Amino acid sequence: MPSRPLMCIATAKPLSAWYERTSLLRGAAVRHHSSTSSSTLTSLTGTFSLGSEPSSATSDHTALLSTRAKAQARIARVDSTSPSKVSPFLIDSFGRKHDYLRISLTEKCNLRCELDCTTPCMAQTPTIRTYCMPETGVKLLPRDDLLTTDEIERTAKIFVTNGVTKIRLTGGEPTVRKDLIDVVTRLGRLPLDSLGMTSNGISLKRRLPQLVEAGLTHLNLSLDTLDPFKYELMTRRRGFSAVMESLQVARGLASQGLKTKINVVVIRGLNDDEVPHFVELIKDMDITVRFIEYMPFEDNRWSTTKLVPSAQLVAKLQTIHPTLEKLIDPHSDTTRSWRVPGYRGKVGFISSMSDHFCGECSRLRIGADGRVKVCLFxxxxxxxxxLLRSPETTDQDLMESVGRAVWGKKFAHNGLGGAEGIRENGKMGPMVGIVPDALWAEWIAFNPNWLRPQRPRQPLFARVPLHLLARSTPYAPRLATRLFSYSVRSNHAEDDSKPVDTLTHIDSRTGKASMVSVSSKAITFRSATAVGRIRLNEQAWSLIDFSTTSTDQVDRSSPPTMRTKKGDVLTIAHLAGLMATKQTSTLIPLCHPLLLTSIKLTLEPLFESTSIQITCRVECEGKTGVEMEALMGCQVALLTVWDMCKAVAGRDMVIEGVMVVEKSGGRSGDWKRED
Incomplete structure (x- = not known):
């Protein structure tokens, strides 16, 4: 059960609400005090220290009551909709808090960004279909299938009540919707930190001042080229000048609090050469230009030739602007921000493919027809x-459904295993248009596990040491590691027999280290055994007590001991190996944390070579193998023997033959080293 917030004894309401109420009243009192010179406010109950005629005090008291009434009205509105923190319904199994909601207002768009580029100016890429309209077009849904203004308002209120602080309106193209200003006005009344909109700017210029007055605080303009001719080729519309006029209007509204960004989807061979020109825009404009990596949406089939990694763009800009500076980004922000000294604006990079930010994802998406996506991929x-149209459905019922969907969210890229997994196995829903029934059926056929009954989640925390537990949500204690992932797939090994001919921990496009995603793998039994030995000199070997019998035969029933000035070598090495095995993911940067079910480590003297052989076998039920854990336990045990014997054996010791000799489960199946 969710933990209850701290309550105020006097009001029986959460202390957070009491604090906000007190702050608002205090602010009202301060404003009143600063505007009156004839009386001194001493309390919020109407007690004054009079410094002038009684009539003046009476008017001051009336003014205070009016100010308090306004503050109390504001408090009532805040109390009815504002939460003290993110609701458990919006926290997934990885502890990520979802306080950012994107709402699609329409599936329509007034551009047609679908183009087979065969013009001479783009001869180097004879066939490029531009982002984001699918080649096959979009079949529009019936109007009755789209959310109404009232339904959008109710949905937004429910999410805000449960902790959402940021809403962005998207499409299609939001300005196509006739009641856009009404929608923004209604959402603008909610206690939000940010109310934004993404638009292509074609028909925005005249409506933008009204939208800002209604409550719009942030605007993202989508503009992929600064060449009017190329813009017309890409969009099939002569709208470049209209977009630039909308940008100028947005700049003029900065004094009213509007923050403007330009979104540029960078496609190799199409507009990547314009990146420096976009950067020049911020020289005199206090805006942010964000370069977004191309992503494979539905019919825009994946092609690594189209992707320009953000790291390459940064390197390119650093050759032009050597003083380019990295800025500190807010928590859960998808943009990696930079600035050019002397320029008014900023540059941002959204690297969802080459360097994803899934670990801090805080976003949920609602389509124009009310369908919820917990992951863009x-x-x-x-x-x-x-649910919204059922008279029996309460707000609590709706959030319980949302909570189940959020809880099932995968760690990254919908469990497809990163960019390579998307390229090989994945598809993404179209950006424009919500998935129609035919495509929805195709999705279910492609991902049948979405409809399979989920097996009960095991309370893993019940079997985990206390130092690994974290208070991540009010639901229950949770592991602060990758351990708490949950797979709805069957408990059988996947068909991972295909050999891998690349270094999986190195991103092929950027050359940077990358942690391999195991989200799409099934939870199976896995084991690995590693061995290694350390050769000792005669003096160190003589310290081993083999518990010989009267016939000088080694008593195998009694474990050997080996003592130096530092203590019992073999016992301490055994403990060190066990401890190190459990710390593998801490010591190896790209190794996944695992919940180990068994560690068996033995130290065996080898008489013929005066050496000690160490064997470490590790078992678990997980999504990735335990070879690294077995090697870690073996190696650290060997190093511990070295450390404790170095005063005796000195330079004569040699560690050799460390290897994995047996494993089961995973991509390569079961195998055993024969030599």
Missing amino acids: GPPVLSLRP
């Missing part, structure tokens, strides 16, 4: 429309 997992 996956299909909708819940439809809110029937």
Whole structure:
């Protein structure tokens, strides 16, 4: 059960609400005090120290009551919608808090960004279909299938009540919706930190001042080229000048609090040469230009030739602007921000493919028809429309459904295993248009596990040492590691027999280290055994007590001991190996944390070579193998023997033959080293 917030004894309401109420009243009192010179406010109950005529005090008291009434009205509105923290319904199994909601207002768009580029100016890329409209077009849904203004408002209120602080309106193109200003006005009344909108800017210029007045605080303009001719080729519309005019209007509204960004989807061979020109925009404009890595949406089939990694763009800009500076980014921000000294604006890079930010994901998406996507790379997992239109469905019922969907969210890229997994196995829903029934059926056929009954989640925390537990959500104690992932797939090994001919921990496009995603793998039994030995000199070997019998035969029933000035060598090495095995993911940067079920480590003297052989066998039920854990236990045990014998054996010791000799489960199946 979710833990209850601290309550105020006097009001029986959460202390956070009491604190906000007190702050608002205090602010009202301070404003009143600063505007009156004839009286001194001493309390919020109407007690004054009079410094002038009674009539003046009476008018001051009336003014205070009016100010307090306004503050109390504001408090009532805040109390009804503002939460003290993110609700457990919006926290997934990895502890990520989802306080950012993107709402699609329409599937329509007034551009047609679908183009087979065969023009001479783009001869180097004879066939490039531009982001984001699918080649096959979009079949529009019936109007009755789209959320109404009232349904959008109710949905937003429910999410804000449960902890959402940021809402962004998207499409299609939001300005195509006729009641856009009404929608923004309604959402603008909610206690949000940010109310943003993404637009192509074609028909925005005249409506933007009204939208800002209604509550719009952030605007993202989508603009992929600064060449008017190329813009017309890409969009099939002569709208470049209209977009630039909208940008100028947005700049003029900065004094009213509007923050503007330009989103540029960079596609190799199409507009990557314009990146420096976009950067020049911020020289005199206090805006942010964000370069977004191309992503494979539905019919825009994956092709690594189209992707320009953000690291390459940064390196390119650093050759032009050697003083380019990295900025500190807010928590859970998808943008990696930079600035050019002397320029007014900023540059940002959204590297969702080459350097994903899934670990801090705080976003949920609601389509124009009410379908919820918990991950951009996956299909909708819940439809809110029937719930919103059912008279029996309460707000609590709706959030319970949302909570189940959020809890099932995979760690990264919908469990497809990163960019390579998307390229080989994955598809993504179209950016424009919500998945129609035919495509929804295709998704279910492609991902049948979405509809399979989920087996009960095991309370892993019940079997975990206390020092690994974290208070990540009010639901229950949780592991602060990758251990708490949950797979709905069957408990059988996947068909991973295909050999891998690349270094999986190195991103082939950027050359940077990358932690391999195991989200899509099944939980199976896995084991690994590693061996190694350390050769000792005669003096160190003589310290081993083999518990010989009267016939000078070694008593195998009694474990050998070996003592130096530092203590019992073999016992301490045994303990060190066990401890190190459990710390593998801490010591190896790209190794996944695992919940180990068994560690068996033995130290065996080898008489013929005066050496000690160490064998470490590790077992677990997980999504990745335990070879590294077995090697770690073996190596650290060997190093401990070395450390404790170095005063005796000195330079004569040699560690050799460390290897994995047996493993089961995983991509390569079961195998055993024969030599």
